[in-house]
Amino acid sequence: MQPNMPSESHASKLHAAHYADRMKQIHTTVEQNELVGENTFRLRIAAKPIAAMVVPGQFVMIRLAGTNAPLIGRALAVYDVVRDANGEPTWIDLVYLRKGVMTRALSASALGTAITVWGPLGNGFNNESCDRLIMAVGGIGQTPMLTLGREAVGTETYGDPARANRWSENVELIYGARRKSLLAGVDDFRSAGFDVTLCTDDGSEGVKELVPNVLAARLAELPAGERVRVATCGPEIMMEKVAEVCKAADQSESEPSVTCDVSMETPMACGIGICFSCVAKIRQDGPEQWDYKRTCVEGPIFNAKDICW
Template sequence: MEFNSTILSNVEMSPNYWRIRLTAPAAFAAATPGQFVMVRVGGSIDPLLRRPFAVYDVGSTTKADGTTTVHFEMLYKVVGKGTTLLSRLHGGDSVDILGPLGQGFVFGDDDEEKLLVGGGIGLAPLYLLARELVKRNSPVRLFAGGRSRNDLLCLDEFERLGVDCHTATEDGSHGATGFVTVALNQHLDALAGKKATLYACGPDPMLRAVAKIAADRALPCQVSLEAAMACGVGACLGCVTPGKNHSAHTPDYRCVCAEGPVFESSELKWGASA
């Protein structure tokens, strides 16, 4: 869907990290965890391209007259012109939205433990996933990491879902000191071979580390990739990533926006360049 959306709120929740709530058509309520939207953040040709943002949450409000309105939320980090413009918008302003788009997470067996791993803005697509998994009565744990406590977003909301949260920061300002993958490995050791599925979103080095952990332990792992996108629907092929069979002689590319952004980690070739 392409629609004009009204901003309901747009607040800075941590230095350079923002949370925005917007109106949406009723059909948007069917958005699934891991999907994203493409946002046109300005009324001019600069910036020319839309910006992709993960859907953090979807909700609805029923008014006194019985009518129901749908809204959704995104988390974003101010890093360039597009996100700077977005941070300057206020309630009542409007933006053009294309979405929901992409392939989301697959839930797997309800009785196995679900281990969610996120860093910084990579936590954004994991909240809707956690909420759905909790509804399915799956045991859910979140492993959240960042450079400092400023990169650990919305932990209280995960905890209110009943998610057990483990945190680590590189500067030691919150949780363990170091990378959150250390805590993930320690927990997997304690599971002693029990079934678990990993879900991860964040910077590429973290995703590579989580994918290796999953491969070494023969565990299923789904990763949500962050990529610069031009169209969001697979038409331009500007956001491809190497697949597992990729080589100089046999190219194997996966389109992040149309085939992803969520992939089985074993379907990708880690460390290769597109």
């Protein structure tokens, strides 16, 4: 067997605890489809069966009904869960960037347009307690973080049965984009009570710096021994650098003080683990062994230390 290649025995261990057994497929319509940033839209759909079950970090697959162009759906992280007058989770909000065939068609969809959505899918973030949660995101990577932060501070609960919340004393967001116009949803995070630090490549908003560098400086400021969880999502090169920053900041192997969870944005076709188009290399059984894991069922959330970048 060549080094760094998965063995037959490793392949036989391919398994996920988050197969789409509880997935709901529903037919619904567009209720809101608003421009919230440059080429960035916020879509609201009535999806009560999904809204009741979703946990932070999970996603849905969505496609326009009655059309074969595009044929396959698009994976979108659940940005927010909206409750009705009785406090029942009823709607889900999805924030997306108008970029490809699917999202261009979606951005042009009028209110009442028929869509099909299935989910919730994936494993979601864990809710282990920590002293501080830092969400380090870039591009459109803020989309899975609003619910995570709200659960952490205890203002919302998610899942069926409901998961434990209020598991972090402090929550903050470090959010980067190429320019100010691409930053979307900043007021949502500020209204939720999180400390927000913005950075742009051109300096048009916040500091002119990259997210990993801002994170490194922030971690250096924190008291020694504080248990910090970093959650990151965005361009892969940014997430890799965030993972390196967290590894350098963590001084303990036995009881890590800085951990990093990565929300992978690998392109998906089915979202339910059938097509194997969204695989990522994940370490197992030693530092030089890896196996392909499907982002849609074994992920999209992985421990940064387990990823072969």
